[in-house]
Amino acid sequence: MREGFINNVRNAVDGLAFGHQVGQWSERRWWGHVLEGKSVTERDVTEGFLLDETNMRALIEEPPFISTPGWGPTGFEDNIPHILGLIGEYKKQGKMNPELFRDYLLASRDWLMPQGVGRSCLELMAEGMNPRIAGLYAASIASGCWVSFPAAFYNAGNPDDAYEEAVSLCRTLNGGDIVELSGAWSAALSVAVMPGSDWAKARAALTGKLQKRNPKAYALMVESLYIGQTASDEAGLIKSLRDESYTKRVSKYAVDWMQSCYAAAAVLEYAFKNGLDWVSLVRAGLTAPDSRFCAMLFCGVYAAIKGVIWPELWKLSMDKIHAAKRAEAVESVCEAAESKIRGELAVAREAGALAGEGGCMDSALYDRMLAGMLSGAMANAMGSYVEDRDYDWIVENHGVVDRIMDTRRFDSEDDAAMAIMWAETLIDCGGRIYPEDLADTFRKKMNPRNFYYDTTHGYDVMTGGLPPHACGHWNVVTGSALMGCNVIGMYHACDAGHAYNDGMELSYHYQRGFDVHAAGILCAATSEALRDGSTIDSVVEAAINAAPAALQHCFDAPVRRDARALLRKMIRDVSGHTDVLAARQSIYESYRAYNGQDPWEVIAYTLAVFKVANGDVWQAALGGTNIGRDSDTIACQAALLTACMKGMDGVPEAILGAFDERTIERYRGICEGVAALVAEKCRKAAATAEALGVSL
Secondary structure, eight states, X not given: OOHHHXXXXXXXXXXXXXXXXXXXXXXXXXXXXXXXXXXXXXXXXXXXXXXXXXXXXXXXXXXXXXXXTTSOOOOOOOHHXXXXXXXXXXXXXXXXXXXXXHHHHHHTTTTOXXXXXXXXXXXXXXXXOOTTTTTTTOOOOGGGGGGHHHHHHHTXXXXXXXXXHHHHHHTTTOOTHHHHHHHHHHHHHHHHTSTXXXXXXXXXXXXXXXXXXXXXHHHHHXXXXXXXHHOSSHHHHHHHHTOHHHHHHHOSSTTOOHHHHHHHHHHHXXXXXXXXXXXXHHHHHHHSXXXXXXXXXXXXXXXXXXXXXXXXXXXXXXXXXXXXXXXXXXXXXXXXXXHHHHHHHHHHHHHHHHHOGGGOTTSHHHHHHHHHHHHHHHHHHHHHTTTTOBHHHHHHHHSOOOSOSOXXXXXXXXXXXXXXXXXXXXXXXXXXXXXXXXXXXXXXXXOGGGSOHHHHHHHHHHHTTOOGGGTTTTSOOOSGGGSSTXXXXXXXXXXXXXXXXXXXXXXXXXXXXXXXXXXHHHHHHHHHHTSTTOOHHXXXXXXXXXXXXXXXXXXXXXXXXXXXXXXXXXXXXXXXOOOTTTTHHHHHHHOOOSSTTOHHHHHHHHHHHHHHHTTOHHHXXXXXXXXXXXXXXXXXXXXXXXXXXXXXXXXXXHHHXXXXXXXXXXXXXXXXXXXXHHHXXXXXXXXXXXXXXXXX
């Protein structure tokens, strides 16, 4: 990994730590709280003050206690160990998500104590609340921004990923605007630490996704940048940022410190415009904000871009502030980032070879995607006619269903319609998507009356104002998340881990419980099916390995269930079968849920039919249809997985002949668009690896 990047990360860590220490002067000064023996904080911040050894030793090495106005000196929590500790967890886990973050927080309660609202959310998670919604209705407090730094370093060079990861972590402990602001600052810092970066690039990342996700916060951020850009001098900057009307616009509560998250942008804009050195930066920056979080943000970004050209006396004092732990954290996060980038580069080599230049129509990836989408859509329509029937009813009334009994179902079937919406969301967004993106598509394109009632309910609460990431958490658990999600597996071709994670996260938009895991499992299987050299067994193994290792709650049993064990048993029970129709009784005997839409059953039956079909697309569609139960989804997904392995040459005329040219052209356009996104993702991964000096 390039030394320039490592130095930038080191500088950013040193900068945020310095800002944390001296920024406590801002809190004391803002709130007018003075303690005996700490009179240094009563003085004006001048150049002489900042170059005085006694003053700076007091601020850096022995910062003042911080208290809520009107209360006694209750002390403060040191945020530096929070940040450095989370960096260590990134290295330990090799990734981070809300569940891992919760586990880390709960395991660290003896020393890591989040401030205020964060403590309440931590208690909720300890009591069993899902971490993805623990902060849903919590207050917006600036202290939540501490997660921005580890997420930024780990996702260096990928501001969108840094944004979304910081958002997902901040949501566990906070609500309101600080969630998106944490994402915005993480995006900016992920750009700032890149070799050769500058403030213009970091500023663009700061406002980029914020504009779409939180227009109100974006408008306030733009206003703050304008203050920094137009301030004629330091006094004018400070006056504007401490103006009562400004602070009321950016802060909702008396002590939420949100002013700091906006003031930091103004300070940076002013500093880079006027070419301030560190002494001038700190002089302006400490007087303007209401908390240390401002100094943490602007010092972290400034240090990443400009370096830490500090007076010697500052360096000597900073050597006494978690110096060894800071050095360890830099090493840890650079190792974690390098491992992540190397993994992404390996995927890029493999998926890029499939996608070709631009993911064009003659690429193997496009061919396999199109085969999967067409086969899945046809099987979906065929299986829908006998949905909710047991297979013995099908035998008695139809013998074998081997054609589409009602051609109108091509235009109404929910699995195929959902797959198109997921794919079009990817194309419209130009890459990786999140629940908010899917919600935008649903608002524009979904007719909720064409979907099962759980999806309709998710749509209703979303349009009623509930944040998209939370809409599925109060829904009945069905297999609805399995519909359409395989497109995420296509986007993450050859990368089952990311396919699972994104499939699960997106499914929370309208599902919960095991269904979000089932969606992730199917996405992982699709990702593997697209690989060169994939086999029936490798796809099944990718699916089972993606299933959660922890025991899962289930509606129809008093004890938690082992998903991996259930899926392995199902595959073992059908392994002797070579006929999808003859295997039905064994599948029913192996596992049968209380309801045919239960995701445990749907994913198990899908993998069983896929296994027995043994690479035959028509047999997968036939078996999924005639097994009954949630036959439209089972047939769709089993046929799709098989066709993704085989490509268009493996799709029989019985499937292709069911489509008119208009429909085929629509699917061609979708698959071309998604394949092009995969190719672009691979190019970006290679470029990031090159910029940071990472190779295989």
